[in-house]
Amino acid sequence: CMLEYIVMRHGDAARDALVEMGMLPKVLDVYEMSATMEAANIGITQWRQLVQCFKEYMNIDKISVSEDAWRKLGSDVGEIKTGVFSYVKNKKKGTRKENAVWWSMDPRAEFERNLADFANQCPDFDPKRIGAIQAIYAGDHGQGKHRFACKNVVHMLVDDGNGGLKQDKSQEPHTVIYPLADIKASKDTCEVFKGTIHQHLATGINQIVHGKVLFEKVEVTDKEGKQWKCTVIDKEHAKFDVETSEVVDAEPFMIGDLKYYSQMLGKEDFDSSWCCHCQLKYAEWQGLNDAVGAPWTLDLLRAQHVANERPPKATGVAMKGVREIPLFDIPVENYIWPILHTLIGIGNNILAYLVDYADNFIQLLPSQQVRLKKDVKILDKKIDEERASIAHFDSANTGSGKEMLKIAKRKIREMKSAINYVEGEAKEKLQKDIDEKEKEVSSLEAEREAMSKELERLKKEKSSKTEKLKRFKAARKIDANSLYTGIDLILKKYGINRAEYHGGDLTGVHVKKLMESAKEITDDIRDYLIGSLH
Numbered sequence: 001c002m003l004e005y006i007v008m009r010h011g012d013a014a015r016d017a018l019v020e021m022g023m024l025p026k027v028l029d030v031y032e033m034s035a036t037m038e039a040a041n042i043g044i045t046q047w048r049q050l051v052q053c054f055k056e057y058m059n060i061d062k063i064s065v066s067e068d069a070w071r072k073l074g075s076d077v078g079e080i081k082t083g084v085f086s087y088v089k090n091k092k093k094g095t096r097k098e099n100a101v102w103w104s105m106d107p108r109a110e111f112e113r114n115l116a117d118f119a120n121q122c123p124d125f126d127p128k129r130i131g132a133i134q135a136i137y138a139g140d141h142g143q144g145k146h147r148f149a150c151k152n153v154v155h156m157l158v159d160d161g162n163g164g165l166k167q168d169k170s171q172e173p174h175t176v177i178y179p180l181a182d183i184k185a186s187k188d189t190c191e192v193f194k195g196t197i198h199q200h201l202a203t204g205i206n207q208i209v210h211g212k213v214l215f216e217k218v219e220v221t222d223k224e225g226k227q228w229k230c231t232v233i234d235k236e237h238a239k240f241d242v243e244t245s246e247v248v249d250a251e252p253f254m255i256g257d258l259k260y261y262s263q264m265l266g267k268e269d270f271d272s273s274w275c276c277h278c279q280l281k282y283a284e285w286q287g288l289n290d291a292v293g294a295p296w297t298l299d300l301l302r303a304q305h306v307a308n309e310r311p312p313k314a315t316g317v318a319m320k321g322v323r324e325i326p327l328f329d330i331p332v333e334n335y336i337w338p339i340l341h342t343l344i345g346i347g348n349n350i351l352a353y354l355v356d357y358a359d360n361f362i363q364l365l366p367s368q369q370v371r372l373k374k375d376v377k378i379l380d381k382k383i384d385e386e387r388a389s390i391a392h393f394d395s396a397n398t399g400s401g402k403e404m405l406k407i408a409k410r411k412i413r414e415m416k417s418a419i420n421y422v423e424g425e426a427k428e429k430l431q432k433d434i435d436e437k438e439k440e441v442s443s444l445e446a447e448r449e450a451m452s453k454e455l456e457r458l459k460k461e462k463s464s465k466t467e468k469l470k471r472f473k474a475a476r477k478i479d480a481n482s483l484y485t486g487i488d489l490i491l492k493k494y495g496i497n498r499a500e501y502h503g504g505d506l507t508g509v510h511v512k513k514l515m516e517s518a519k520e521i522t523d524d525i526r527d528y529l530i531g532s533l534h
Contacts, residue, residue, distance in 0.1 A: 028064035035082040085195040100185035102196035107204035112230045119228035127215040128245030131155040136253045141188035148181040186392040209329045255336045266324040274321025347511035358483040369472045379462040386455045
């Protein structure tokens with residue numbers, strides 16, 4: 001029959017069409033699987049039984065991703081919270097909402113569990129031998145995901161030979177890294193962070209910030225002998241202020257890039273203008289006088305926010321780069337400066353200066369050609385960003401534009417089938433719902449079309465400018481022999497490549513290589529530029 005032929009010849013397309021029509025079940029992704037388990041209040045054992053029932057009684061081989069994929073949310077984890085948050089992706093271009101899908105675990109429970117695992121696996125463990133416990137929280141956004149993780153670091157003391165204990169710097173501390181949360185969203189803003197994982201993380205992290213760790217031996221079911229248990233205690237606990245080796249301080253830190261710091265400290269969108277650690281703005285901390293600013297504290301940031309909100313609300317410089325109160329109670333001084341991101345900026349500035357110097361003073365390129373090169377570089381970045389937006393829209397992920405279109409069209413078909421069986425107000429309401437859904441479909445399709453048109457416009461603009469560059473090069477006969485190409489060849493000799501997807505900028509890995517071999521590379525470039533003068 002026709003259906004059999006379509007399935008045999010066009011299996012994937014047929015399955016997608018049947019799923020869209022609601023005739024075949026959708027395969028749940030890892031987020032939807034977790035959300036379903038949470039809503040049904042079942043664990044992985046019951047989930048296996050459910051999957052087996054679908055397979056045995058309904059001939060449905062797959063209803064979700066594998067158990068292994070689900071477990072990658074965190075092995076041996078505690079309770080996982082999940083949810084969906086709707087937000088407007090681009091308020092300047094429209095009101096179409098996108099869904100951010102997220103999961104989160106309890107930072108305090110995971111911190112306690114990982115410390116207990118270490119204590120029970122460490123031979124002859126004794127909490128009095130702990131020199132320091134550090135919890136380092138990290139966040140980053142890339143490829144449509146925001147990831148939030150923690151690294152526990154435990155420094156152990158050794159015998160000093162005189163009956164005491166000392167720190168041995170040659171001894172590696174115990175470390176463990178574990179995920180705490182994940183957001184699948186194309187937009188990386190405080191709005192999305194606060195609407196998804198923030199509150200679930202803040203409660204536990206702030207308890208660790210203000211608490212201490214209590215180590216105690218307890219009886220555990222199915223375990224021989226007593227096991228170490230770790231508990232974060234607060235000031236209300238009887239042992240909080242008691243001098244005892246069982247209670248150890250834990251110090252939290254935060255690490256990320258400058259954009260992430262500005263978001264966590266309530267200074268979103270001010271990372272390029274105001275320092276994250278002190279109260280100076282760009283013109284001051286970049287000045288020749290190398291001014292030292294008054295350091296921010298959590299209390300000062302909160303006070304500044306209160307002052308900013310008093311009528312009339314502060315604007316511009318008067319805000320001092322503070323938009324809201326900090327999202328966590330981790331002290332500002334414990335935000336570890338992102339050395340790699342600083343090096344990326346410095347390394348790319350050095351390289352850009354070298355290339356500009358070669359263009360303007362050695363190769364003597366016309367100013368128009370120099371401008372065209374910079375324009376093409378900017379267009380490359382814009383094209384990459386537009387392609388990323390289209391890829392997110394076209395993905396099969398929950399909350400993507402494509403998925404929302406499928407759902408809206410299916411709803412319209414269902415409502416149009418039902419409208420013939422109702423009368424009066426019910427029919428009017430159903431027709432109104434159909435009209436709303438059709439508007440949503442039109443809006444989504446218009447947005448997708450606009451994205452394609454914008455990509456084509458950018459590509460045409462780049463093509464036009466690239467052609468002009470080629471004419472400049474042809475007229476001066478400096479295509480393969482340009483100084484830009486020569487400098488590139490020197491960089492490649494040291495394993496350094498300018499990433500096209502970064503608009504020709506160096507990535508972190510290649511900036512580190514540049515810094516490690518800085519003298520040799522700059523000597524080679526100097527000799528090359530001097531040689532080009534002859």
